[in-house]
Amino acid sequence: PSLCLPLTSIVAPNGRKVHLLPMDKVPTNAYVFHMNWSFSIGVFSGIQVRVHWTLVAIIVLLLMGSSEVHILMARTMVILGVSASILLHELAHAWMARRYGLDVNGIMLSPIGGSAQISGYPENPREEAAIALAGPCMSFALGCSLAIVTDFLQLDMLFMWLAGAN
Numbered sequence: 001p002s003l004c005l006p007l008t009s010i011v012a013p014n015g016r017k018v019h020l021l022p023m024d025k026v027p028t029n030a031y032v033f034h035m036n037w038s039f040s041i042g043v044f045s046g047i048q049v050r051v052h053w054t055l056v057a058i059i060v061l062l063l064m065g066s067s068e069v070h071i072l073m074a075r076t077m078v079i080l081g082v083s084a085s086i087l088l089h090e091l092a093h094a095w096m097a098r099r100y101g102l103d104v105n106g107i108m109l110s111p112i113g114g115s116a117q118i119s120g121y122p123e124n125p126r127e128e129a130a131i132a133l134a135g136p137c138m139s140f141a142l143g144c145s146l147a148i149v150t151d152f153l154q155l156d157m158l159f160m161w162l163a164g165a166n
Contacts, residue, residue: 037052037053037054038050038051038052038053038108039051039053041109044087044091045091045094045095047091047094047104047106047107048105048106048107049087049106049107049109050106050107050108050109051108051109051110052108052109052110052111054110054111055109055110055111058111059079062075062079063075063076063079083109085139085142086109086113086114087107087109087114088138088139088142089114089135089136089138089139090107090109090114090115090116090135091107091116091138092134092135092137092138093116093118093131093132093134093135094107094116094118095134096130096131096134097116097118097122097131100122100123100127100130100131102118102119102120102121102122102131103118103119103120104116104117104118104119105117105118105119118131
């Protein structure tokens, strides 16, 4: 007999019993709450990309700190660079998931990073590992590319920082 029983309910800290849905019964609109707090910035490779409003608020706060043009430009470049690298990281997860036949509902960018909304499960652990590793591999490749370009063109330390961040 297996010791791993399906978890159908838990007892909350207040003593109430909470019934859980099996993963195949979770509604596909379970992410709707977060979607209402976000807006679309476009579709990349057929995948809708959304930005949570808190990310916009943090960007505005970062840009309000100085009135000097060169500081504002540097901050803007860092924000765009980090956001683009997070987007590419999440797109890599999404592209690999699609390669294995899974549906991708979208990507959400937020202050703590991004998340690719993938429906379903891979058929085997190897596919799951490939999907999980696709994002870090993209970040590593982007970081190496930025480091090489920065060194070759002798660009500002800003790009070297972005390379290291990836």
